[in-house]
Amino acid sequence: MDALPSDADVRSVPPALVARARRLAAGQVEPPTPRLAATVVLLRDEPDGLETFLLRRRTSMAFAPGRYVFPGGSVDRRDAEVLTRWAGPSPAEWAVRLGLADDKLARATVCAAVRETFEESGVMLAGPAEGSVVADTTGTEWEEDRRALLGRALSFGELLERRGLVLRSDLLVAWDHWITPEVEERRYDTRFFLAALPAGQRTRDVSSEADRVTWMRPVDALASVRRGEMSMLPPTYQTLASLVAVSDVQSALEAAAARRIVPTMPAVALEGDDARWVLPGEDGYESAIGAASVVPDATDARAEGPAVE
Numbered sequence: 001m002d003a004l005p006s007d008a009d010v011r012s013v014p015p016a017l018v019a020r021a022r023r024l025a026a027g028q029v030e031p032p033t034p035r036l037a038a039t040v041v042l043l044r045d046e047p048d049g050l051e052t053f054l055l056r057r058r059t060s061m062a063f064a065p066g067r068y069v070f071p072g073g074s075v076d077r078r079d080a081e082v083l084t085r086w087a088g089p090s091p092a093e094w095a096v097r098l099g100l101a102d103d104k105l106a107r108a109t110v111c112a113a114v115r116e117t118f119e120e121s122g123v124m125l126a127g128p129a130e131g132s133v134v135a136d137t138t139g140t141e142w143e144e145d146r147r148a149l150l151g152r153a154l155s156f157g158e159l160l161e162r163r164g165l166v167l168r169s170d171l172l173v174a175w176d177h178w179i180t181p182e183v184e185e186r187r188y189d190t191r192f193f194l195a196a197l198p199a200g201q202r203t204r205d206v207s208s209e210a211d212r213v214t215w216m217r218p219v220d221a222l223a224s225v226r227r228g229e230m231s232m233l234p235p236t237y238q239t240l241a242s243l244v245a246v247s248d249v250q251s252a253l254e255a256a257a258a259r260r261i262v263p264t265m266p267a268v269a270l271e272g273d274d275a276r277w278v279l280p281g282e283d284g285y286e287s288a289i290g291a292a293s294v295v296p297d298a299t300d301a302r303a304e305g306p307a308v309e
Contacts, residue, residue, distance in 0.1 A: 031182035034189035038113035039072030071120035078155035080108035088170025115156040122204035135200040173256035178235040182290035267291035
């Protein structure tokens with residue numbers, strides 16, 4: 001894993017987390033159990049190369065305010081519902097690939113990935129039949145359904161059933177696994193996926209949690225962070241860094257099959273009055289605050305259904 005740049009905003013630790021790291025080191029606070037979550041990196045091919053879709057979280061958000069992220073969020077309990085129409089790898093196969101305890105958790109994680117992508121970008125990774133995908137989701141009825149999902153008036157399974165859609169798990173490929181540092185008050189055990197933007201569909205600025213959206217080449221987004229124009233947490237930055245050398249969508253999807261997915265959890269290295277994020281394998285990680293010798297697997301305790309955000 002490439003190291004984070006030493007001078008970028010992505011290395012900086014907010015003062016509140018520095019103070020919490022000191023309390024954690026003193027045994028004054030306990031790290032919360034991470035919630036199961038899913039994130040999807042939407043990809044598209046443009047003349048200048050591969051682009052990814054990014055959202056900037058509102059500064060009012062409790063987690064990662066002002067940071068650029070990919071669409072994603074916590075797994076909802078109803079994401080674990082059995083879906084009658086499912087295409088692609090089975091939940092059991094996903095459980096093995098994602099390192100999850102059972103097929104119920106895997107089904108919920110994949111469903112959450114597709115649901116969150118629709119909720120936060122308007123992109124639907126489902127179709128009327130296996131091998132097909134929805135061509136357009138910009139109509140009024142689609143927006144009503146998206147808002148019903150956000151308000152929890154409708155489960156994603158109910159939406160798919162009513163519209164006669166097949167969840168296309170084969171449009172997703174697993175890419176990474178990140179766990180929020182122990183110093184954070186809100187923690188997530190997140191599987192990262194890649195997915196190509198379906199033909200005919202387009203992303204929309206619809207997320208209530210974001211105030212800006214953009215498509216960017218990974219190399220341009222990283223350069224923007226280094227110049228201080230964009231702010232990202234280590235998982236987003238590292239994901240973009242891992243895609244810099246990839247030329248197009250198909251190459252990215254093919255590269256995913258060869259990746260070894262292991263959990264990664266950043267930690268806070270305290271250096272006098274200063275603090276910085278460090279990753280496993282970097283100098284100072286072993287003694288950093290919130291660096292577990294064995295990264296916790298938070299999924300086993302939720303066999304009855306993932307926690308709701």
